[in-house]
Amino acid sequence: MTHLRTATAALAATSLLAAPLAFAAPAQADGPEKERSFRLAGAEVDFKVEKDDGRFEVDVDIDDAKQGSKWRVVLRHDGKVFHNKVHRADGEGDVDIDKRRGDTKGADTFKVTVKKVGGKSKSRTIRMR
Template sequence: MNRITRVAAATAGAIAVPAALLAAAPAANADVDREGRYAGARYEFSADREGRGYEVSVDVDDAKPGSRWKIVLWHDGQRIVKTTRTADYEGDVELERLRPNTAGSDTFKVKITKVGAKKSVVRTITFR
């Protein structure tokens, strides 16, 4: 192998490894969703990296218009929201919060309860 071939092969190998690692790594602005059905409605809990923090949202869709929903949201074990919302005329309930990035991992947890229901749904999202 001549010198030019060896340099080209070494350069190609050096470029291929980081590219493979980048493909496997999550995107810097990764959006993480947890969704499902609960009490006759559809819910989505998501956290999206935004600059130096996160946009955290809770959506309840297809609920009975006028139904009431308790939402409790935690960030790293600290309760940041405790509210009761009423579904609008389309059966939607929305909650959004901006949160700072904290040292180490960031964990967001939500508890959604339809007022009058005996059970709740609890979901968690962790960024490492």
């Protein structure tokens, strides 16, 4: 009888310890993440698109820019502009843009154009299937 109680207690303790792990698992994304990186006017630009929960997460990060510098960022989804704004680099020289877009029929094409105000611009395209 003592062995049965000990085994039952050990099983219960193991279940209680393992239960939080089952809930801590990260949610799975719907599709792969795609990223394009490039340099512009001394700054590093990362453009990333990921499908999550049937929607797209679109991120643009500008790092190592001159503090206070201005950057025009234009985002397009299947050719339609959904973001067109001038951003100012923060005290660390960073600009962070996070947008969400719905999934459209067929392949989805995202394009970013980044221009340092008073300087040159560059564009990159990501196609999601």
